[in-house]
Amino acid sequence: GCPIRFEGAASRAVFSRGPADAPVVVIGEAPGAEEDRAGRPFVGKAGRMLDRMLEAIGLNDRVFITNTVFWRPPGNRTPTPEEQLVCKPFVEQAIRLVRPTMLLLVGAPATRCLLDQTEGINRLHGRWFEWRTADGDLEVPALPTFHPAFLMRTPSAKAMAWADLKLFAERLNRPSRP
Numbered sequence: 001g002c003p004i005r006f007e008g009a010a011s012r013a014v015f016s017r018g019p020a021d022a023p024v025v026v027i028g029e030a031p032g033a034e035e036d037r038a039g040r041p042f043v044g045k046a047g048r049m050l051d052r053m054l055e056a057i058g059l060n061d062r063v064f065i066t067n068t069v070f071w072r073p074p075g076n077r078t079p080t081p082e083e084q085l086v087c088k089p090f091v092e093q094a095i096r097l098v099r100p101t102m103l104l105l106v107g108a109p110a111t112r113c114l115l116d117q118t119e120g121i122n123r124l125h126g127r128w129f130e131w132r133t134a135d136g137d138l139e140v141p142a143l144p145t146f147h148p149a150f151l152m153r154t155p156s157a158k159a160m161a162w163a164d165l166k167l168f169a170e171r172l173n174r175p176s177r178p
């Protein structure tokens, strides 16, 4: 039912990559052109940057990666809240099935979709939130940070992203998690 699927720019669904028993779920915004071609999220330039960020905190292959919508929006525009709402039950079900220890939300659209937070990412990054299923069965600490595509355009934000990642890794590796 996601309208982007019928907007002509998208060729295929892009759902996830990474192991289904990963301790961390990363949620981005939407697939881009390379993801659309490959059928896998975060495989283009931003994806390589994301991989380097995750490697820097020792998470290499221990992440399940998905997006707020599963089709490439035409012209790579930001998905609307309505489009995100259509895909949201599938994102939530993925989190339920993976049962990660923590969620990393990259960028404002992912933070808005998962946490219903409408402030800008400059105010939200590096702050802990609790993501909950509607039935309260699962609670997962969630940390918003900057989107790798934004970091490539704005290198001055990299220090703040690095501080967020260190915070994330510190909690993940803490013996008495969460």
Ligand code: URA
Binding pocket: 028, 029, 030, 031, 032, 035, 040, 041, 042, 043, 044, 046, 047, 067, 149
């Ligand atoms: N940007 C995203 O948010 N997701 C992708 O899969 C690729 C680029």
